[in-house]
Amino acid sequence: MDRFERQLHQALRRVDPPPGFAEAVIGRAAAEPKPGRWRGLAGIFQMPARRWAVATVAGLVLLAGIGYEREMRRRQGELASRQVIEALEITAEQFQIARRHVQRLSAVWETAGEGSQQ
Amino acid sequence: MGGVTLTQLPAAALGSHEETGFADLVRRHQAMVYSIAYHFLGDPALAEELAQDVFLQLFHHLPRLESPRHAANWLRRVACHRAIDFARKRSLVREVDLGSVPEPSIAAAEPDPLLNEKLRRLVASLPEKQRLLVILRYQEEMEPREIAEVLKMRLPTVRTQLSRALALLRKKAGELFGAGGFREPARQGREVD
Numbered sequence: 001m002d003r004f005e006r007q008l009h010q011a012l013r014r015v016d017p018p019p020g021f022a023e024a025v026i027g028r029a030a031a032e033p034k035p036g037r038w039r040g041l042a043g044i045f046q047m048p049a050r051r052w053a054v055a056t057v058a059g060l061v062l063l064a065g066i067g068y069e070r071e072m073r074r075r076q077g078e079l080a081s082r083q084v085i086e087a088l089e090i091t092a093e094q095f096q097i098a099r100r101h102v103q104r105l106s107a108v109w110e111t112a113g114e115g116s117q118q
Numbered sequence: 119m120g121g122v123t124l125t126q127l128p129a130a131a132l133g134s135h136e137e138t139g140f141a142d143l144v145r146r147h148q149a150m151v152y153s154i155a156y157h158f159l160g161d162p163a164l165a166e167e168l169a170q171d172v173f174l175q176l177f178h179h180l181p182r183l184e185s186p187r188h189a190a191n192w193l194r195r196v197a198c199h200r201a202i203d204f205a206r207k208r209s210l211v212r213e214v215d216l217g218s219v220p221e222p223s224i225a226a227a228e229p230d231p232l233l234n235e236k237l238r239r240l241v242a243s244l245p246e247k248q249r250l251l252v253i254l255r256y257q258e259e260m261e262p263r264e265i266a267e268v269l270k271m272r273l274p275t276v277r278t279q280l281s282r283a284l285a286l287l288r289k290k291a292g293e294l295f296g297a298g299g300f301r302e303p304a305r306q307g308r309e310v311d
Contacts, residue, residue, distance in 0.1 A: 004288060005256065011237035012257040017152035017166055022144045025170050029140060029177040 140180065143189055144173050150190070150258065151197045157253045158201040160242045168204050172197050194258065194268050198250050205246060240290050248283035255280055 001009070151172050155165035175196055176189070183189045241252055254260045254268070262280060266273040 004291065005284070007233065008237060008241070008252070008256045008287070009259070011234035012153075012157055012241065012253060014149045014153040014257060015156060016149050017169060018162070021152065021166065021169070022141065022148055025144050025148075025173045026141050028170065028174055032174060032177060 140177060143176065143186075147190060147193050148173075151193055153257055154194065154197040154253055155201055155204075157238065157241065157257055158198075158246075158249060159205060160238070164204065164208070168200055169197070172200055175200075191268050194254070195270075198254070198269060201250070202246050236294065237287075237291070240287055240294070243290070244283055244286065248279050248286070251276060251280050252283050252287070 148169065152165055152169040155168040155172075156162060159165050159168065172193060176183075176193060179192065183192060241249060244252060250269070251265060254265045255262070260268070262276045263273055265271070265280075266276045269276070
């Protein structure tokens with residue numbers, strides 16, 4: 001340590017706080033809520049770095065939730081459209097059967113009509 | 119700790135042992151916390167307010183303190199961070215009016231209060247990080263390694279910043295006190311060990 005540093009050390013020596021400082025602090029602490037588990041948990045949110053971390057995690061959870069909900073809706077939509085297509089296919093098949101049946105009946109009636117005319 | 123361990127402190131209320139333990143910590147470290155605040159902010163009233171806040175924060179942090187050494191380092195770290203916050207929130211841009219202080223007597227062998235005041239003002243004119251490092255180095259007599267540990271900085275960064283701060287202080291002191299001031303060519307530009 002050279003002369004300048006020694007002088008710095010001298011200039012920056014500790015100074016006592018004003019009289020009554022400790023008593024004032026202890027008095028304020030006595031009036032504060034008790035330090036406990038929940039206070040400690042709340043303290044997590046009071047620290048800037050942890051506050052950012054908590055906010056980031058909360059944001060990620062929110063985004064994940066939104067993404068999950070969208071995916072579920074997409075799957076439900078796909079399932080519903082598949083069910084509609086399947087229902088339409090079944091309906092079309094039934095319609096074809098009915099059409100064939102009507103055609104057969106028409107042919108029978110036409111044959112029977114021609115026979116009665118003769 | 120006067121027979122009361124830190125693990126006994128976090129009880130349900132400030133009662134006999136807990137009050138004794140907390141009060142003991144306050145009395146033991148009040149000068150350290152107050153001085154960090156005072157030398158950083160340069161204002162006794164603000165320093166007192168900041169120091170009180172730091173100790174109240176300590177009170178709520180007691181359940182997580184593991185040892186008296188941990189408590190001292192915790193207090194140093196929180197005092198430093200709170201000092202920076204305080205200065206920023208209150209926009210404490212220190213106007214260093216060196217002309218208002220009478221010229222010091224450099225040759226005086228005895229501690230010179232005016233010279234000390236000028237040096238404190240020079241320190242107060244440093245950028246906040248460098249100011250903190252200088253305070254911890256010369257007020258708290260901490261080694262760069264300890265400072266790095268307390269402030270959670272890299273050791274080379276601490277050394278470099280301290281070295282720059284000292285160089286800046288020497289330069290300003292040279293301008294203020296004249297060529298015969300605090301020159302030390304052999305150490306110019308060297309990092310603080």
